[in-house]
Structure formats: C-alpha cells, structure tokens
Amino acid sequence: MSAHLEIEALTGGYHDTNVLFDVSARVDRGEVLGIFGRNGVGKTTLARLVQGGLRLAGGAVRLKGREVSSLAPWDRRALGLGYMPQTEMVFDDLTVRENLMLGENARAPEEYFDLFPRLAERQGQLAGSMSGGERKILAFVRTMIEDSDVLILDEPSEGVQPENIERMAQCLRARAEAGAAVVLSEQNIGFLTSIADHLLGLDAGRVVLRETAGRVSAEEVRALLTV
Amino acid sequence: MASVLIPVSLLLGALLLVPQALGEFTAYQLGLYLIYGIAAQGIGFLWGKTGILPLGQALFFGVAAYATGMALRDGGGLVLHLGLAAVVLAAIALAAFGLAALIFRGRADSGPYFSLITLALVMIAEQVAGTTTSLTGGFNGFSGYDSLAGLDPFGGFYYVIVAATAAVTLLLLTLNRLPANLIARAVLDNEPRLQLLGYPTHAIKGLAFTVSALLAALAGGLFASHQGIVTPDATGFALSAQLVILTAVGGRFHVLGPLVGAVAIGWASDSLRDSFPYWELLLACLFILVVLKAPGGLAELVERGWRRIIPARPAVLPPATEAPAPRAPQDPGALAFEDVRLQIGVVRILNGVTFETPAAGIVSVIGPNGAGKTSALNTITGTLRTTGGAIRLGTQRIDNRPPHKALASGIGRKLQVPSVFFSMSVAENLTIAMMAGRARWSDVLCRSPFGWRSGGLTRVLEHAAVPLAAELSRPAGTLPQGHRQFLEFAMTAAAEPPVLLLDEPCAGLSPEETALMTDLVRAYQAATGALVIMIEHDMSIVEAISDRVLVLHQGQVLAFDSYAAVSADPAVQAVYAGGTK
Numbered sequence: 111m112s113a114h115l116e117i118e119a120l121t122g123g124y125h126d127t128n129v130l131f132d133v134s135a136r137v138d139r140g141e142v143l144g145i146f147g148r149n150g151v152g153k154t155t156l157a158r159l160v161q162g163g164l165r166l167a168g169g170a171v172r173l174k175g176r177e178v179s180s181l182a183p184w185d186r187r188a189l190g191l192g193y194m195p196q197t198e199m200v201f202d203d204l205t206v207r208e209n210l211m212l213g214e215n216a217r218a219p220e221e222y223f224d225l226f227p228r229l230a231e232r233q234g235q236l237a238g239s240m241s242g243g244e245r246k247i248l249a250f251v252r253t254m255i256e257d258s259d260v261l262i263l264d265e266p267s268e269g270v271q272p273e274n275i276e277r278m279a280q281c282l283r284a285r286a287e288a289g290a291a292v293v294l295s296e297q298n299i300g301f302l303t304s305i306a307d308h309l310l311g312l313d314a315g316r317v318v319l320r321e322t323a324g325r326v327s328a329e330e331v332r333a334l335l336t337v
Numbered sequence: 338m339a340s341v342l343i344p345v346s347l348l349l350g351a352l353l354l355v356p357q358a359l360g361e362f363t364a365y366q367l368g369l370y371l372i373y374g375i376a377a378q379g380i381g382f383l384w385g386k387t388g389i390l391p392l393g394q395a396l397f398f399g400v401a402a403y404a405t406g407m408a409l410r411d412g413g414g415l416v417l418h419l420g421l422a423a424v425v426l427a428a429i430a431l432a433a434f435g436l437a438a439l440i441f442r443g444r445a446d447s448g449p450y451f452s453l454i455t456l457a458l459v460m461i462a463e464q465v466a467g468t469t470t471s472l473t474g475g476f477n478g479f480s481g482y483d484s485l486a487g488l489d490p491f492g493g494f495y496y497v498i499v500a501a502t503a504a505v506t507l508l509l510l511t512l513n514r515l516p517a518n519l520i521a522r523a524v525l526d527n528e529p530r531l532q533l534l535g536y537p538t539h540a541i542k543g544l545a546f547t548v549s550a551l552l553a554a555l556a557g558g559l560f561a562s563h564q565g566i567v568t569p570d571a572t573g574f575a576l577s578a579q580l581v582i583l584t585a586v587g588g589r590f591h592v593l594g595p596l597v598g599a600v601a602i603g604w605a606s607d608s609l610r611d612s613f614p615y616w617e618l619l620l621a622c623l624f625i626l627v628v629l630k631a632p633g634g635l636a637e638l639v640e641r642g643w644r645r646i647i648p649a650r651p652a653v654l655p656p657a658t659e660a661p662a663p664r665a666p667q668d669p670g671a672l673a674f675e676d677v678r679l680q681i682g683v684v685r686i687l688n689g690v691t692f693e694t695p696a697a698g699i700v701s702v703i704g705p706n707g708a709g710k711t712s713a714l715n716t717i718t719g720t721l722r723t724t725g726g727a728i729r730l731g732t733q734r735i736d737n738r739p740p741h742k743a744l745a746s747g748i749g750r751k752l753q754v755p756s757v758f759f760s761m762s763v764a765e766n767l768t769i770a771m772m773a774g775r776a777r778w779s780d781v782l783c784r785s786p787f788g789w790r791s792g793g794l795t796r797v798l799e800h801a802a803v804p805l806a807a808e809l810s811r812p813a814g815t816l817p818q819g820h821r822q823f824l825e826f827a828m829t830a831a832a833e834p835p836v837l838l839l840d841e842p843c844a845g846l847s848p849e850e851t852a853l854m855t856d857l858v859r860a861y862q863a864a865t866g867a868l869v870i871m872i873e874h875d876m877s878i879v880e881a882i883s884d885r886v887l888v889l890h891q892g893q894v895l896a897f898d899s900y901a902a903v904s905a906d907p908a909v910q911a912v913y914a915g916g917t918k
Binding site: 154335 | 682683686708753819847
C-alpha cells in the first residue's frame with residue numbers, strides 16, 4: 111500500500127545550485143515525520159520541493175500514490191497537500207477573518223478559537239499589525255482548517271510562546287490521529303520530539319539520521335546539531 | 338579604475354570615428370540618439386537603482402531646452418551661457434529634490450504616486466508650453482537662435498555631444514564603484530532596514546531623482562542647440578514615455594544600457610519609418626517583449642554572453658581600516674516609558690506602559706504572543722507612532738521621530754524576521770551597516786568605507802562559529818533563515834549603538850546556534866557597556882542573560898524585576914509559563 115507521502119531520491123535547490131541530495135522518506139497516514147538539522151542544511155528547501163515551490167532536479171514526490179513532481183503548488187494543494195511556510199505566511203493587508211476565509215476550507219476557524227482565543231479577539235485586525243507570534247498562530251490555524259491529508263509545516267513554533275507551542279502540538283497530534291501524514295521541520299527539538307513518530311536528520315543536504323523517535327532522545331538529537 | 342576607463346575609452350573612440358567613417362549626416366542622427374540616451378541614462382540611474390519610475394522626465398528636458406533656446410537667442414558669449422546654464426540646472430536640481438523629498442517623506446511606499454505625479458506634471462508642462470505663445474512660440478515652436486558657440490549641428494557640435502556622453506558615462510560608472518551605489522540599491526532592496534540603519538531614504542531618493550533630472554536637463558540643453566527649434570513635444574508625455582522605453586529596452590541596470598537602447602531604437606525607427614508604416618507597433622511589441630522576457634534589457638543579454646567568455650572578477654577592496662567613531666552619543670542614559678499608549682484602529686496595543694531601564698545591561702522582554710513586546714520596540718524606533726505618553730532616552734524625548742533618526746539617538750534595531758538586503762552580497766550588507774551612523778555625505782563618494790571595520794563587527798565576524806566570514810560573496814537572499822539572523826545581528830552590531838534592541842534574535846536557531854547568539858549578545862554588552870533590550874521566549878536564555886526582566890501582558894507592564902523575582906511572581910506565572918527549546 112502506498113504511503114500518504116513518498117519522497118524518493120529528491121535532489122534540488124535554487125536555480126543551478128542544488129542544496130538537497132538524494133533524500134528519501136515515507137510518511138504513512140497517522141504518522142508525524144520530524145525533520146531537523148542545522149540552519150542551511152536544506153530543511154526549508156525540502157519542504158518547498160515537496161510543496162512545489164521549487165523544481166526538482168532529480169527524484170520524485172508521490173502523494174497518496176500519485177506522482178506529483180511536475181504539478182504546480184496549487185494542483186498539489188487540490189490533491190490534499192497543506193503547507194505552512196516559514197516566512198511570508200499570512201496576507202498582511204487582510205484581516206484575521208479574511209485570512210481565515212481564503213481558500214476552500216473543510217473546517218471552521220471557530221473550532222480553533224478555544225485553543226487560540228487571541229484570533230477570536232482580533233478577527234477584525236489587519237494581520238500585518240499583529241505580532242510575529244500571532245501571525246504564526248494565524249498561519250498555523252489557516253493550515254489546520256484546510257484539513258489536508260498531508261501537512262508540511264516549516265518551523266511553525268518560531269516566535270510563538272511556549273503555551274501556544276503546546277497547543278500547536280495538540281492540534282498536530284489530533285490531525286495525525288485523524289489520519290493525516292504530517293511533516294514537521296523544527297529547530298525546537300522539545301516540540302519536535304514530543305510529537306514525531308520518526309526523525310530525519312539532515313546535514314549538508316543529505317540524510318544523516320533516520321530513526322524511530324522513541325529510540326533517540328532529545329539530547330541525542332541536540333548533540334547532532336553542533337554548529 | 339580600469340573597469341571604468343576601458344569602457345569609456347572604447348565608447349569615446351568608437352563615437353569619434355563615426356563622422357569620418359559613416360559621414361556627417363549619420364553623425365548628426367547619432368548625436369540626437371545620444372542626447373536621448375543621456376536623458377535615458379538618468380532614468381536608468383533612478384529606476385534601475387531605487388526602483389522609482391519617473392514618467393515625466395521631459396519636464397526637465399523641455400524646460401532646459403527652452404531655457405537654452407532663449408539664452409542663445411538673446412546673445413551673449415559662451416561664459417554667459419554657461420553661467421545661465423548653471424542657474425537653470427541649480428533651479429531644476431532644487432525643484433527635483435524638493436518634489437521627491439516632499440512625496441517620499443514619511444511614506445516608504447509612495448513610488449506609484451510619484452510616477453503618477455511626474456506624469457501629471459509633464460502633461461501640465463506640455464499644455465503650458467503650447468499655450469504661452471509669447472514665451473515659447475506655442476505649437477509652432479521656439480526657434481531662430483544660433484547653436485551653442487556657433488558650432489554646426491552637422492559638424493563640430495557632434496563632438497560636444499560625444500564629450501557630454503563620455504563624461505556622463507564616466508560619472509555614472511564611477512558612482513557604480515562607490516558606496517553611494519550600494520545605498521541607492523538598498524532603497525529598492527529593503528527600505529525599512531535602511532531607515533533603521535539611520536539613512537534618510539526620502540533624501541536618498543530625492544538625490545537620485547535630482548541626478549536623473551539634471552541628466553534630462555543636460556540632454557534638453559544639447560537638444561535645443563542640436564535641433565535649432567524647441568516645440569511643446571520636448572516637454573511632453575510622448576517623449577517621457579519614449580525615454581522610458583529606450584531605458585527599458587537598452588537595460589536600466591547598466592550604465593551603457595540606455596545609450597544602447599537609444600541608439601538601437603533610434604536607428605531602427607529612422608530606418609523603418611519610411612518603409613514600414615507600423616514601426617511604432619513594432620516598437621511597442623519590442624517593449625512588451627523586453628519587459629516580459631528580459632527585464633534587464635539588451636545590456637543584460639550582452640553582459641550574460643560576455644560573462645560566459647570572461648567571468649567577472651571580484652572587486653579589489655581597500656585594506657581593512659578602523660572605522661570612524663559613531664556620531665551617536667555613546668552614553669545616552671536610561672530608557673524610560675511614561676504611560677505610553679498605542680492604538681491601531683480600534684485595537685489597543687499598549688495601554689499605559691511605564692518603566693525605566695538601567696542605563697546599561699541586558700533587559701529581557703517576555704510575555705504572551707500579542708502582549709505588545711514588538712510594538713513597544715517599534716515605538717522606540719518610531720516605526721509605530723504612539724497615541725499617548727512619552728518615551729525618553731536619557732534627557733532626549735524620542736517617541737514619534739522618524740525611524741531613520743533612531744540610530745542618531747543611539748538606538749540600533751534587529752527585527753523579528755531577519756531583515757537584510759536580499760539582492761546584495763553579505764559583504765555589501767556589512768558595508769552599508771558599517772557606514773551607518775558613521776559616514777558623512779562625502780564618505781559615500783570614496784571607496785574607503787568598503788574597508789571599514791568596527792569592534793562590533795569584528796567580534797561577530799571573527800568568531801570561529803559564526804557562519805558569515807566564509808559567505809561574504811554570497812547573496813544574502815540565498816542564506817538560510819538562521820544565517821540571516823547572524824547577518825542582521827552583525828549589521829546591527831557593526832554600528833555599535835549604545836542601545837541595542839533585539840527582537841527574538843534566536844528565533845529559528847538550533848539550540849547550539851542559540852547558545853552562540855547568546856554569547857554574541859553578552860560579548861557585545863560587555864565590550865560596549867550598552868543597554869540591550871531583547872525579546873525572548875526561551876526562559877533558559879532569559880535566566881542566563883538578563884539583568885532585568887520586563888513582563889508585558891495585554892499591553893501593560895505586569896512585572897519588571899530580576900529574573901528570580903519575576904519567575905516567582907504568581908501574577909506572571911498565571912499568564913506566562915515560558916519554556917525552553
């Protein structure tokens with residue numbers, strides 16, 4: 111049976127320069143794959159290659175068994191791929207409510223207002239006037255309400271207060287339990303190891319660690335992140 | 338210097354051969370193309386570097402053309418004419434600078450309005466030129482004057498145009514090698530960052546527009562003498578649009594591009610005009626093609642091919658020298674918020690924030706998302722205007738001043754999302770930062786700032802674990818997020834501000850990189866005795882680094898004390914647990 115997301119020998123980067131080489135991974139339904147590595151090792155590049163924002167130089171991406179390597183990002187989205195980018199993740203000149211209304215969303219944003227009450231309070235506020243952490247939460251909830259089968263999140267916890275990071279973890283666990291495949295790229299190792307089933311460590315664009323999460327401690331992961 | 342002199346010498350040599358090689362009539366035609374080319378070089382200078390598109394350059398072209406015609410008709414010698422030219426050019430420079438500074442002051446996003454205003458002005462000018470018959474000759478044109486110094490437009494005047502073309506090209510190529518070029522490009526790249534480094538961007542745009550206006554005026558003066566008649570078309574929108582097209586097709590990012598565009602399109606138009614009735618349609622299609630497929634124009638295509646044969650060599654930079662001392666006061670005193678309020682629309686972001694920091698040390702700011710932490714820093718730099726209360730740094734009141742004045746008060750700022758000049762190399766980013774708060778206006782016209790080093794920058798760059806020294810030639814836009822954090826910190830530290838505002842400098846960093854950033858912040862504070870105010874969520878960092886901790890909640894101060902006191906405060910515990918990576 112095919113996995114929700116299959117990445118096979120992925121190679122790619124920016125223009126003529128590849129920064130990711132021969133990376134393979136498989137995420138089944140209900141699983142969370144945690145990706146870690148120092149800055150510059152290719153985590154964001156991997157997310158963008160899978161999402162379609164960058165073109166592959168080699169390898170393949172399969173979504174629920176279907177090859178999507180040549181599809182545009184919006185076509186991958188239509189096939190059930192959700193993506194939360196690291197930066198430029200909300201529309202600054204739209205209100206919080208308008209940001210949450212964009213696109214075809216399977217869930218109502220109100221479902222998340224208990225966890226993130228600040229969004230409910232600030233529905234009429236322009237997203238650009240919110241703090242960095244609040245914008246991250248807005249982008250996170252935006253991604254959640256799409257109810258995608260495969261979720262890719264690039265550093266969602268950056269700038270977010272610890273209580274809200276725990277709530278993000280709660281949401282991601284719930285999505286995985288509901289059958290989604292989740293790919294989480296994070297520098298916050300505590301957050302990552304608290305929800306990941308499998309870990310993929312990258313260095314210089316290549317996989318250097320592939321392990322079931324329970325078999326490697328947060329300290330061991332941190333030890334791999336030497337500057 | 339060879340990079341400047343070789344192309345200018347080649348250009349000069351080729352142009353000087355034209356009368357003998359191709360005849361006087363061809364030289365006469367080429368002279369007109371070069372005149373338009375000079376005006377287009379001015380547009381390229383403004384548009385290519387700062388991104389501002391002027392749609393009314395014929396205003397300056399036409400005014401100078403009429404003024405030249407009138408001066409030549411009224412007689413007098415060359416000295417008088419040059420004197421009058423200086424007066425006209427000074428008036429045009431003043432008008433251009435005043436117009437641009439007025440439009441851009443206070444608003445970084447006025448570019449489209451500026452273009453439309455210049456369009457409106459040139460339409461007014463054309464109307465005025467056409468209706469003030471007693472002064473301009475109306476639609477019949479202004480004529481009946483001799484050419485400058487009596488030179489024949491079909492003979493000696495061609496060499497005046499060639500000399501002007503060579504001089505303008507030399508000037509622009511020289512400017513390209515100077516820090517002034519970096520600063521002009523930085524306006525297009527990241528204007529808010531440039532402002533926080535203390536650069537008055539409205540004045541920089543004003544100066545760039547002034548240069549472009551003066552080149553249009555020079556071209557207009559040459560045009561009047563070359564053509565022997567000035568009509569309202571010389572101040573018109575059609576000419577303005579044509580100059581923009583010449584610039585775009587030739588290449589607005591290259592000094593020679595607009596000249597190439599002017600000559601190529603001028604020659605093609607003159608050749609096709611009689612044989613192909615739809616030549617203007619062809620020109621329009623060419624413009625659309627260039628905009629869509631080759632935004633850098635013909636010059637970029639040529640350069641790309643040239644670089645395949647001869648790769649670009651890295652510029653030779655002057656040796657590293659100690660940078661001049663920062664101009665900001667080095668001991669400005671404590672930072673005090675007095676009942677500061679901030680409201681955007683109906684949302685109250687700061688609700689009477691009051692605290693006073695020590696004059697030195699590290700103050701961490703913590704609080705839930707949306708507590709007002711980043712907004713509080715934004716009010717210190719003037720990025721957000723307060724709606725009540727006062728902010729003082731020592732004895733100076735600093736609230737509601739423009740962001741570019743923050744550094745002069747001694748305040749440096751690193752933003753939450755790393756903000757650097759993305760299209761520039763790491764080294765260029767650092768040069769701009771190195772000049773911040775130190776360079777005088779004359780310094781931007783010397784190459785010595787390329788070698789400037791401050792203790793603040795050296796401490797970061799020479800730290801073995803900081804990943805920047807090996808990436809100096811890499812475009813900042815290709816750096817991963819974490820490396821951008823270090824670059825922006827290095828840029829902020831380079832200016833050595835006595836008050837350093839850091840907004841989550843460890844966001845997106847691994848635990849080890851976080852430890853490195855923390856070390857750099859501590860080292861900066863220890864070396865400079867600065868006041869560092871740092872927003873942070875990771876409580877292990879807050880505990881390790883802070884002399885005092887400011888807790889904000891719902892736009893108010895919940896606590897301001899030592900880490901031990903704040904972490905034991907039940908009110909703080911109730912709203913903010915904190916955590917570690």
